[in-house]
Amino acid sequence: MAAVAGMTAPGGGEPVRVLIVDDDALVRAGLSMILGGVPDLRVVGEAADGGEVPAAVAAARPDVVLMDIRMPRLDGLAATEALRAQPHPPEVLVLTTFHADEQVLRALRAGAAGFLLKDTPPAEIVQAVRRVAAGEATLSPAVTRTLIAHVTGAVPGGPDPRRERALRLLAGLSEREREVAVALGQGRTNAEIATDLYMSVATVKAYVSRLLTRLDLNNRVQVALLVHDAGLV
Structure with missing residues (x-):
């Protein structure tokens, strides 16, 4: 994260750099006003279409991209x-007007860290950007359950390659890793997992990092979807 002259977050840290991608100029302006007034966040660029994202990311070097899901x-x-396939990509927060859109689920599988409804209160948008930048989940337990409940299921009575793959991947985990994975699938926060499994929050974070490496996934939302695919929640 590059430093910005004259702009530091409270405590001396560098502000989180945010790129806004939306085809609606009013939405971009509104988000810029919301995020631009927060000391520890900085809007470093805007784009009006997905095709502009590679150049915008290269120029602005954001930590977080707010990405509209529907652009012309x-x-x-x-x-x-495309962005998440690049080395060391920024985190992506999907922007949508629909909280159970199949496209949102596909975006999460592609590596987006979560999603925000466009009518989300400003304070919650700010907190979501902060959490993503810190590597935390951006979906509440209720929202996570809503999303994974809408994942397309297999044909009844037929083979389920997605479930078979999920079970195969999860079978390679230790018992403790599996417990943490299932907790993520339930939409539990790090603090809740720590309490339930009698761990410190730091230990939970270490397990989450280990899960992402072992399962070759980008974020905890993808772990939640994998656990759902396996039928464990």
Whole structure:
């Protein structure tokens, strides 16, 4: 994260750099006003279409990208997939007007860290950006359960390659790793997992990092989806 002259977060840290991607100029302006007034966040650029994202990211070097899912030329899903495939990509927060949109689920599978409804209160938007920048989940337990409940299921009575793959991946985990994975699938926070499994929060964070490495996933939301695919929640 590059320092910005004259702008530091409270405590001397560098502000979180945010890129806003939305085809609606009014939405971009509103988000810029919300985030621009917070000392520890800084809007470093805007883009009006997914096709503009690579150049915008290269120029602005954001930590977090707020990505509209529906854009006329290149949509947010394709842009997220391309961005997350790059080395050391920024985190992506999907912006949408629908909280149970199949496209949102596809974006999460592609590596987005979570999603925000466009009518989310400003304070919650700010907190979501902070959590993503810190590597935390951006979905509340209730929202996580809503999302994973809408994942497309297998044909009744037929083979389920997604479930078989999930079970195979999870079978390689230790018992403790599996417990943490299931807790993530239930939408539990680090603090809740620590309490339930009698761990410190630091230990939970270490287990989450280990899970992401072992399962070759980008974030805890993808772990939650994998656990749901396996039928464990």
